[in-house]
Amino acid sequence: MKFIHAADIHLGSKIEAKLPPEKTEERKAEVRAAFKNMVEKGRSAGVKVIVLAGDVFDSDRPLKKDKEFFYSVVRNNPDVDFLYLRGNHDTLESYDEQLDNLKIFSTDWTSYAYGDVVFCGIESAAENYSSMYSTLTLAPEKTNIVILHGQKSETVGKDKINILKLKNKNVDYLALGHIHSASFGKIDDRGIYAYSGCLEGRGFDETGSKGFIVVDIENGKVKAEFVENSVRKTDEFVVDVSAAADVYEAYKIVKNSIKANKKDLIRVVLRGEISFDGDGLKEELERLLADEYYFVSVKDDTLRKFDLEKIAGDVSLKGEFIRTVLSDEKLDDETKQKIISTGLKALSGREIEL
16 A cells, blocks of 8 residues: 655745745645645655645644645545645634545544555643543554654654554554654654655745655555655755855856756855955845846855955044954954944945855
8 A cells, every 4th residue: 555644834934035026926826736746746646645734724724825835736636545634824724614535633532544554633722632542543464654743852742753652552653743854763663753744845944855655565564665746945055155256256166066957946155264355245136147037135244355454544434343342352263354344334234144
């Protein structure tokens, strides 16, 4: 038997990458497309069950078009069962449509059996988070898939998952949601756990490969494989531009450092000390790179090389500022350089990113 483990789709989510309005709407549509693509890939691979381990929607009150899209996908794939466990974002989702192939969970353990494979899940709540481990009973002769949504933790709590409390519980595969990057680990000698991550990176806090996990069960043995599925990849590159003598050379260094496709969303973090006038460097690089990727954001964390002794001698606000910083014996040289560089950016009217 094969099934898909997915989570954190966040249909209806706001897009965090500060895109122009038209691209924001396009990215929202691409989040929906990522879900559709996953279902189609699953069907092509012979998957009969799709586990949705929480946060299908970004809120309890998603937009009508997002709800209609989700339920339409489920309704129009009647040969696939969707096992939907609500997460912390969609706790109050009301399951507007009663569909035979939409299986739901509650704050009590609920099980669905497919031959010798049993899917068992519970939605974390204030009234059950401390007792749910002791009330979980799984038959050792079955292949047991447990579905939970929460942060892996060494303690118990709402939206926290204590993996240690699932040891020796006959769990073969623990399908988790809540963390937006895919990862795997061991529960005990029998079972493994996995976060599938989200299907689509919605901001620069969700970089890297995104997708779902295909789990193949054969003769009681569980094999899990991550499948990349994102419409676009969101990535961040930290680039040292100290060797650049001007803006164009900085651009060339950045361009050679980016390993991405034209359709991707890119953030570039500039580092190092520059000797040229860096005023407007962020904006200039964004313009130079704009046509080469879907979206580019540049964060300027460079420091400016200054003749501090010369500027400190100026009878000006800048000179007084530098003299004050240089005379502070509590600061080391590196900290003084950072403070002076940031202060001079501010005094010249440049945006300061913290």
